[in-house]
Amino acid sequence: MGNIFSSLPEKSENESLEELLRHENIKIERIISQGHTSPESGWYDQKENEWVIVLEGSGIILFESGEEVHLKKGDYLNIPSHVRHKVIRTDPDKMTIWLAIHYF
Amino acid sequence: MGNIFSSLPEKSENESLEELLRHENIKIERIISQGHTSPESGWYDQKENEWVIVLEGSGIILFESGEEVHLKKGDYLNIPSHVRHKVIRTDPDKMTIWLAIHYF
Numbered sequence: 360m361g362n363i364f365s366s367l368p369e370k371s372e373n374e375s376l377e378e379l380l381r382h383e384n385i386k387i388e389r390i391i392s393q394g395h396t397s398p399e400s401g402w403y404d405q406k407e408n409e410w411v412i413v414l415e416g417s418g419i420i421l422f423e424s425g426e427e428v429h430l431k432k433g434d435y436l437n438i439p440s441h442v443r444h445k446v447i448r449t450d451p452d453k454m455t456i457w458l459a460i461h462y463f
Numbered sequence: 464m465g466n467i468f469s470s471l472p473e474k475s476e477n478e479s480l481e482e483l484l485r486h487e488n489i490k491i492e493r494i495i496s497q498g499h500t501s502p503e504s505g506w507y508d509q510k511e512n513e514w515v516i517v518l519e520g521s522g523i524i525l526f527e528s529g530e531e532v533h534l535k536k537g538d539y540l541n542i543p544s545h546v547r548h549k550v551i552r553t554d555p556d557k558m559t560i561w562l563a564i565h566y567f
Contacts, residue, residue, distance in 0.1 A: 363516060364537040380514050380541055384488040385566045387514060410484050410491060412467060412562070414518070433468035433518075437484055458516070460564055462489045 363389055363414060367454060386461040392418065394451035402443035407461045409438045416455025419448040467493055467518060471558060490565040496522065498555035506547035511565045513542045520559030523552040 361379065368375040374395045380387040386407075393416075397403075402423060412435035420428045420436070423443040428436060438444060449455040465483065472479040478499045484491040490511075497520075501507075506527060516539035524532045524540065527547040532540060542548060553559040 360532060360534070360538055360540050362535075362537040363539060379539065382512065382566060385564070387564065408486065428464060430464070431466075433466040434464055435467060435483065436464050458562075460489070460491065462486060462566070 363456065363458065367391065384463045388459045388461065390457040390459055392416075392446070392449040392455045392457070393453065395446075395449055397446045402445050404441055404443050405438075405461070406440055407463050408440050410460040410462070411436055411438065412458050414456045414458055416450040416453055418446055418450070418455050418457070420444050421447045467560065467562065471495065488567045492563045492565065494561040494563055496520075496550070496553040496559045496561070497557065499550070499553055501550045506549050508545055508547050509542075509565070510544055511567050512544050514564040514566070515540055515542065516562050518560045518562055520554040520557055522550055522554070522559050522561070524548050525551045 368391060370393050374397055375391040377389045378386065379389055413430045413432055415432060417429070417431045420430065421444065422428070430436065472495060474497050478501055479495040481493045482490065483493055517534045517536055519536060521533070521535045524534065525548065526532070534540065
């Protein structure tokens with residue numbers, strides 16, 4: 360057992376990623392950002408699908424199509440594989456905690 | 464996009480289950496309990512694995528081994544397939560919101 364709100368990292372220059380589960384077709388990750396955007400340049404273009412939920416804080420995901428999705432606490436979103444996207448903003452004042460389910 | 468804390472059901476006699484995502488090897492579900500225990504009799508004996516996290520409220524899972532796991536907000540747990548278990552208590556005073564990832 361673990362707790363997603365505990366063992367929080369110190370504020371750092373980079374996002375914090377922690378793998379919570381890895382299995383054949385699935386990876387569950389906790390991502391913590393504080394004002395970070397990602398990737399540093401370009402787009403995420405992932406071979407796996409990703410279902411993501413914001414558990415604390417807020418963030419904005421921009422899709423290559425131009426669509427911006429504003430996510431606040433509790434909001435979840437499914438991002439199919441190879442749909443190019445990036446995180447263009449996360450709350451600068453507090454931690455944003457994401458739970459990401461990567462699946463094939 | 465959806466929000467896991469919105470469209471909450473009225474208190475009812477049964478747990479509320481909502482499927483948030485279904486794909487080949489994975490199913491993501493929101494489960495809401497308020498004082499419910501489950502299954503009504505016997506044990507869950509699932510052919511799929513389940514990773515579960517409590518996002519609000521609290522619950523107790525009993526395993527056939529006799530182990531009791533007390534889960535509060537943010538606690539997550541992995542339950543491999545065919546590990547027999549049941550939910551023997553959830554918070555009677557408020558909703559317990561579970562996010563369950565079923566995977567093969």
